[in-house]
Amino acid sequence: MTGALVHLRGPRATGMLLTAPAAMLLLVLFFYPLATLFLTTLHPDNIENYARVVSSGTYMQVFLNTLRLAVIVTVIDLVIAYPLAFYMCRLTGGSRMVAFFLLLIPLWTSQLVRTYAWMVLLGRNGPINSALMALGLTDTPLRLSNSEFAVVIGMVHILLPYMVLPIYSSASKIDRSLLEASRGLGAGAFSTLTRVLIPLTIHGVLAGVSLVLVLSLGVFIMPALLGGGRVPVIPLLIEQQAGSFLNWAMAGTFCVILLAMVLVIFWLIKLSTRLLVRGRVHA
Amino acid sequence: MTNENQAVLDVQKIRKTYGRVEALREIDLRVAAGEFLTLLGASGSGKTTLLRIIAGFETPDSGRVSIRGADMTWASAAERQIGMVFQNYALFPHLTVLENVMFPLEMRRITRRAAADRARAALDSVHLGVFGDRYPRQLSGGQQQRVALARAIVFEPSLLLLDEPFSALDRRLRESMQQEVKQLQSSLGLTTIFITHDQEEALVMSDRIAVIGGGAIRQIGTPAEIYYHPNSISVATFVGESNIFEGAPKGRSFYAASGAHFSLAAPTDCNRMLIRPEAITLSRASVPADPREANVFAAQVLDRSFVGGFTVYRVRLAQGDEVSVRAIAREDAIFQPGETLQLTVAPADCRPLTDRSAA
Numbered sequence: 137m138t139g140a141l142v143h144l145r146g147p148r149a150t151g152m153l154l155t156a157p158a159a160m161l162l163l164v165l166f167f168y169p170l171a172t173l174f175l176t177t178l179h180p181d182n183i184e185n186y187a188r189v190v191s192s193g194t195y196m197q198v199f200l201n202t203l204r205l206a207v208i209v210t211v212i213d214l215v216i217a218y219p220l221a222f223y224m225c226r227l228t229g230g231s232r233m234v235a236f237f238l239l240l241i242p243l244w245t246s247q248l249v250r251t252y253a254w255m256v257l258l259g260r261n262g263p264i265n266s267a268l269m270a271l272g273l274t275d276t277p278l279r280l281s282n283s284e285f286a287v288v289i290g291m292v293h294i295l296l297p298y299m300v301l302p303i304y305s306s307a308s309k310i311d312r313s314l315l316e317a318s319r320g321l322g323a324g325a326f327s328t329l330t331r332v333l334i335p336l337t338i339h340g341v342l343a344g345v346s347l348v349l350v351l352s353l354g355v356f357i358m359p360a361l362l363g364g365g366r367v368p369v370i371p372l373l374i375e376q377q378a379g380s381f382l383n384w385a386m387a388g389t390f391c392v393i394l395l396a397m398v399l400v401i402f403w404l405i406k407l408s409t410r411l412l413v414r415g416r417v418h419a
Numbered sequence: 420m421t422n423e424n425q426a427v428l429d430v431q432k433i434r435k436t437y438g439r440v441e442a443l444r445e446i447d448l449r450v451a452a453g454e455f456l457t458l459l460g461a462s463g464s465g466k467t468t469l470l471r472i473i474a475g476f477e478t479p480d481s482g483r484v485s486i487r488g489a490d491m492t493w494a495s496a497a498e499r500q501i502g503m504v505f506q507n508y509a510l511f512p513h514l515t516v517l518e519n520v521m522f523p524l525e526m527r528r529i530t531r532r533a534a535a536d537r538a539r540a541a542l543d544s545v546h547l548g549v550f551g552d553r554y555p556r557q558l559s560g561g562q563q564q565r566v567a568l569a570r571a572i573v574f575e576p577s578l579l580l581l582d583e584p585f586s587a588l589d590r591r592l593r594e595s596m597q598q599e600v601k602q603l604q605s606s607l608g609l610t611t612i613f614i615t616h617d618q619e620e621a622l623v624m625s626d627r628i629a630v631i632g633g634g635a636i637r638q639i640g641t642p643a644e645i646y647y648h649p650n651s652i653s654v655a656t657f658v659g660e661s662n663i664f665e666g667a668p669k670g671r672s673f674y675a676a677s678g679a680h681f682s683l684a685a686p687t688d689c690n691r692m693l694i695r696p697e698a699i700t701l702s703r704a705s706v707p708a709d710p711r712e713a714n715v716f717a718a719q720v721l722d723r724s725f726v727g728g729f730t731v732y733r734v735r736l737a738q739g740d741e742v743s744v745r746a747i748a749r750e751d752a753i754f755q756p757g758e759t760l761q762l763t764v765a766p767a768d769c770r771p772l773t774d775r776s777a778a
Binding site: 321 | 499502527574
């Protein structure tokens with residue numbers, strides 16, 4: 137009796153108590169519907185949906201396209217975010233506040249609003265086309281909107297903070313004297329980047345990559361509004377099955393496969409973390 | 420090719436300002452091959468700025484930095500062949516101890532195997548041969564310090580810079596590291612610039628000391644020169660304990676403002692004078708003394724503090740000057756507050772401060 141009580145004390149029990157409300161919420165609102173969905177797709181009436189999806193060239197093409205788009209967006213975000221995160225580390229006081237504000241404002245604005253903003257910007261008579269024509273770079277307006285280009289731009293913009301913040305977090309922990317030590321010991325800028333900076337920020341990079349990759353697999357609004365029907369991705373298929381065809385079982389099958397993709401990606405990233413961050417004691 | 424008179428490091432007329440703050444006024448400094456030179460100064464004196472300009476992490480507003488005769492003022496830190504030990508060691512946390520020490524060799528395109536051999540030898544020289552596979556965070560502060568040292572010397576740099584490397588260590592460890600670094604430095608003949616605000620450390624380790632204050636070199640010389648012949652109050656008070664008298668010189672005499680008269684060993688025209696506390700003798704017996712051999716005063720003990728090997732007395736001369744005295748602490752010669760004693764100090768120990776420009 138007392139033994140059981142003692143057992144419930146300590147940091148572990150405290151942790152469980154503190155996370156209990158959140159865990160309950162997730163269990164009821166997230167895990168339960170997900171499990172129901174999963175079970176529905178396994179129903180004898182629906183199980184052959186999996187075979188239908190996997191054997192269909194069109195559907196598989198959409199899966200590949202979704203993945204390709206996610207990889208493109210992730211790579212572009214990484215290239216933008218990495219130097220940006222380091223730049224933000226060097227800012228102090230007011231200018232750092234401003235930088236964070238600018239980075240975080242998009243997160244506080246509705247995705248829908250931002251997507252419409254991009255529709256306006258990229259539109260046939262939008263400011264970008266007007267500027268290009270005024271500069272004489274093109275005679276007729278370019279078709280910027282309703283294209284994969286537009287979708288990529290929109291996604292890169294919306295997901296950028298998810299890449300910057302984890303990289304910033306690991307970059308801000310780097311002691312500047314390490315960079316000076318590297319330079320002083322004879323390393324050029326490139327060697328300092330590859331031998332010191334990247335290894336020291338690899339946790340942040342992998343965290344950012346997994347966030348952006350996974351989030352971009354599930355993005356719906358941008359392909360729907362900026363793609364003009366030319367950018368087929370899984371979330372659009374799910375919406376179509378559930379919304380237009382009322383085929384919940386098929387929508388569920390897509391969901392489960394998408395979820396499986398996400399889990400595989402997480403597993404791969406975890407694996408690569410172990411390979412890249414060899415031997416280092418985790419903080 | 421090598422010229423014996425050629426300085427390894429030649430710093431000429433270096434100036435540096437940050438905004439309106441003049442960090443370095445006009446620094447000239449030459450360091451000879453194999454020399455151990457210490458930049459001694461309080462924080463904010465400019466010593467760190469000077470070190471960073473030498474290392475190539477900052478550029479001067481004007482002036483020139485040459486290393487082995489080559490102009491390096493605008494060269495990157497990587498080009499300068501300078502080994503540096505940072506105050507916080509700056510070991511790469513993602514590399515093992517051995518990999519840390521191999522780093523500068525690999526940057527010089529030395530094969531991995533040769534680099535590993537040389538790095539192991541360097542680790543052996545700081546007695547850390549068996550720790551090669553550990554990560555820096557698994558080592559103590561003193562051990563990290565040695566790794567940083569091994570990494571800084573493994574590529575045989577022209578110049579070794581040590582930026583307050585012992586400030587984070589406890590006293591005992593600091594003293595043993597001082598000895599060890601000094602031994603390593605002289606056995607390898609490394610030209611070394613050492614930064615510290617600790618005057619004792621500077622006196623123990625250096626061939627020469629440059630006392631820095633207010634962005635300028637106040638005085639440069641051997642530890643003995645700096646200690647026995649400081650040129651200004653700022654140097655005298657920074658290095659060691661001091662009694663400073665202001666007054667008027669007259670030939671071989673010095674009249675303190677209080678009226679106390681001191682005989683000097685040589686004529687001077689300085690109006691400030693230094694007497695080190697340990698140069699003063701206190702005694703109960705009143706021995707008549709020749710004023711040319713010794714300055715004799717009556718003095719009353721104000722208070723005393725026992726510091727183990729010696730006792731520090733604060734006494735007041737009959738003329739009114741308060742003087743601090745360091746006496747060897749013999750148990751049978753401990754004076755009580757209130758006692759009136761005879762105070763003697765040799766004329767040679769009354770040292771005029773020559774630099775009148777600096778307070």
